[in-house]
Amino acid sequence: MKIIIIGSVAAGTSVAAKARRNDENAKITLYNADYDISYSACGIPYFLGGEVEDIETLIPRSPAWFKKRYNVDVFVRYEVTKIDTTQKKVQVKNLETNETIEDVYDVLVFATGASPITPAIPGIESKQVFQVRTIQNTVAINQFITEQQPKKATIIGAGYIGLEMAEQLTRRGLEVTLVQRSNQVLTHMDKDIASRVQEHLIKNGVNLLLNEEVTTISKKEIQTKSGKTMETDLVILATGVRPNVKLAKAIGVMVGDSGAIVVNNKMQTNLPDIYAVGDVAESYSLITGKPLYRPLGSTANKMGRIAGDVITGGSLEHRGILGTGILRVFDLAVGQTGMNETEALKEGYDIEILHNIKPARAEYLGGKELVIKAIADRETGRILGVQIVGEDGVDKRIDVFVTAITFKAKAEDLFHLDLAYAPPFSTTKDPVMYTGMALQNAIEKKNKLITPKALTERIHNKESIQVIDTRGAKQFNVSCVDNAINIPLVDLRKNLTKLAPNLPTVIYCNSGVTGNAAQNVLRNLGFTELYNLSGGNKNYQYYKKNQ
Structure with missing residues (x-):
C-alpha cells in the first residue's frame, strides 16, 4: 500500500508514525511545502520571549530522523500542486529547483494545516509586520528584535496567540499595545470571565484597545479606525487562521461552514481513499454532535493517529472534542472547556450558571483564588461548560471538568468525586466538588x-x-x-x-x-x-x- 501525506507538522507525522506501527510493508511518503516538519508552533511565543533558549528544541524531528526511526520518506520544500483522483496520481513541485515529478498513491491524506489570516490593511507588507505561525516566521521576528531593538510593539488580535505574544514581548522589554476588533479578549469565553483577563493584562502594563481596528500601518506608527495614531516599531498579526483547503476543493472534497474539510469519525472525506486531519479538518462537538473547528496541536495529533490506524486496518474512531483550551497570561492561568453561556443559550438549553470563587488550596498555605464559571443544563443536570481563571490550580481543575463532561457527568456527580486532598494541593471540599454541589442545589431549586x-x-x-x-x-x-x-x-x-x-x-x-x-x-x-x-x-x- 502506498500512502501519500500532504503536510508534515503535527497531524501528518502522526499519520505516518501510526501507519508504520501497524504496517511494516506500507510505503509512506510525506510532502511538505515548508522548510520544517513536526515542530511545536505552540512554543513559538516562549522562544521569542526568551523562556525557550534554543529554537532547535521546538523542532525535535527531522526528515532523516523519520527515515531512520519509521522508514518514512519526508520531502521538505515539495509542494503537491495537482491531484488526479481517477489515476490516483499527484503532481509535486520541488520549490527549490522548480522541477516537477509525479507520484502515485493508494491512500491520500490532507494534513495541509491552516494559514494565518492577513487583514487587508495598507502597509501590511511592511518589513516590521510579522505573522506568528512557522519556524521561519519565528527566526525572522527574533532577528528583527535582535538587530532593530524595537521599543514598542503592536499586536493585532487578542486570541490565544495574541495574549501569549503580549506576555512574552513584555517579558522581553517591549511596550505592548494589544488591538482587538471586538469588545473583549478571548472571544470563545464569556465577557464576565474575559474581563478578568483584560484587567490582568492592563495590570501588567499592556495597553489594551477594544472595539478598535488598525486601518493603516506605516514605518513607525499605526492608525486606527477611531482616529488614533500610535508609535510602533513592530507589528504582530494574531488575527486567526484559515484552513488550507484550495487543493482539496479542486478535486471535489467537501468543505463545511467553518471552511475546513468535512470528515467522518474515521477522518475520511467524501471521496474514497482520501482522508483529512489536523488544522485543515473539522471536528465535532462532544455535547451537540455538531461541527466544531478548534485548531490545536493536541487535536491534530489525535486525528493523525486515528487516520493512520484506520488506513492500516485499525478500528480507532474520533470521538469529538469540547474545544478545550488553556493559556498563561503573565501569572494568571485561563482555562475553558465545553460551551460558554452564549453558545448554550443559542443551542436552546435552559441553563443554570454558577460563579464559584474559592482558593485552589488551603489559604494558610498560600492558596490563591480561583474563579470558576460553570454552566449546567437544568433539564438533565449535565455539565455543559466551564471557564476558570486563577494563579494556581487551573490546569488541574479544568482537566477534571473535561473528563466529567466527556463522560456526560451531571452536576451532582462532581460532588461525589473522590478527589485527592491535602492542604498543599486542595481544600477539603475541592472547588470542583463545591461547583457540583451548588449547581445541583440550584437545579433542584433548593438554593x-x-x-x-x-x-x-x-x-x-x-x-x-x-x-x-x-x-x-x-x-x-x-x-x-x-x-x-x-x-x-x-x-x-x-x-x-x-x-x-x-x-x-x-x-x-x-x-x-x-x-x-x-x-x-x-x-x-x-x-x-x-x-x-x-x-x-x-x-x-x-x-x-x-x-
Missing part, C-alpha cells in the same frame, strides 16, 4: 442562583425585590449591590420583621458561601422565592465595572 447580570436587569426594571447583604458593616460600606440592605448572617434571625417573606429575595456575601447559609435559614423560615447571588459581591462588582 436558587441569580447572576449579577440577571439581578442588575431586575433592579433596572424596578421590580419589587429585596436584596440582603449578609457581610459585616465594614465590608458593606466599602462596596455593595445597588439597593441592598445590610443584615449580617449572625443577626438575620432577629431581624426577620424587616423582611417580606413573600417578596423575591436575593442574598449575598463576599463570594457565595455565607449567602448560601443565609439562604438556607430563610428558606426554612418560609421565604418562598430566594436567590443566592452567583459569586457574591466580588463577582457583582466585577460585572458592574465591566458590563
